[in-house]
Amino acid sequence: MRLDKFLAEASVGTRKTVRTYVKEGKVIVNDQVIVEPAVQIDPIADVVKYLSKEVIHTGKLYYMFHKPAGCITARKDAKSKTVLDYFENVNINGLFPVGRLDKDTEGLLFLTNDGDFNHQLMCPEKHVEKKYFFWAFGALHSEDKKRLETGICIGEDETLTKPAKIEVLKEGMYHELKNEMDIGKFINKKKNLYEQSVISGYLTISEGRKHQVKRMLKAVGCYVVYLKRISIGGIMLDKSLEKGEYRVVTEQEIQKLIENQGCIGSWQDEEAGINRN
Structure with missing residues (x-):
């Protein structure tokens, strides 16, 4: 697995930010400073540290969120409340919203740390x-x-x-x-x-x-x-979720997306590591 992918899936940051961390010499693999984000590592056998703290690989994360009106679809904002401000008990470092909803629009929004998931759902050519x-x-x-x-x-x-x-x-x-x-x-x-x-x-x-x-x-x-x-993509907003609430996307829902779209083969890779905690 690529080092930057490992770090992103461990919620150290987005794929873009962790590449910067690596290039700045902030990441150590097996006691050696690594400055190349694309270097291959073994997520099980290798010991990875960021700022001297060991990084635990959590795998890919998928959340369903019932967005209320009045918050913006962004990771952070100096003036307005964002969708990620509702994730109080989650490590949000690597999470980002899949697509956008206007500030005054409510409803279903996915959040993930998986760039492929985002691409497959939002790419215009996929017709989701x-x-x-x-x-x-x-x-x-x-x-x-x-x-x-x-x-x-x-x-x-x-x-x-x-x-x-x-x-x-x-x-x-x-x-x-x-x-x-x-x-x-x-x-x-x-x-x-x-x-x-x-x-x-x-x-x-x-x-x-x-x-x-x-x-x-x-x-x-x-x-x-x-x-x-x-x-x-055929996945309905969970009616039990009140506005501002979220839950983990189930394996069955992931499978339904795969079957309906026929274009999300990357999710079937063994290293997908869907986190259900």
């Missing part, structure tokens, strides 16, 4: 489906749905979006559905919304452009006021 629940002001006509399903322009100099899936759950007027929407904190209460049309539903996409769901719906005249990601 991500399903979102939304409430929006506006209405969707048959032609609007067709545009969403076949590809739509959401910005200048951008290609059409890949085909999406749209499922409408409820349509009506704001005064009829406001009690179900529970979005008071997201809207301007001074605005007269009594006769405003509203809609809820699911939009499933296989890309990850910036603000994509909001921009797609805006392109057909719908203004999103609530958004929640409920699944990635």
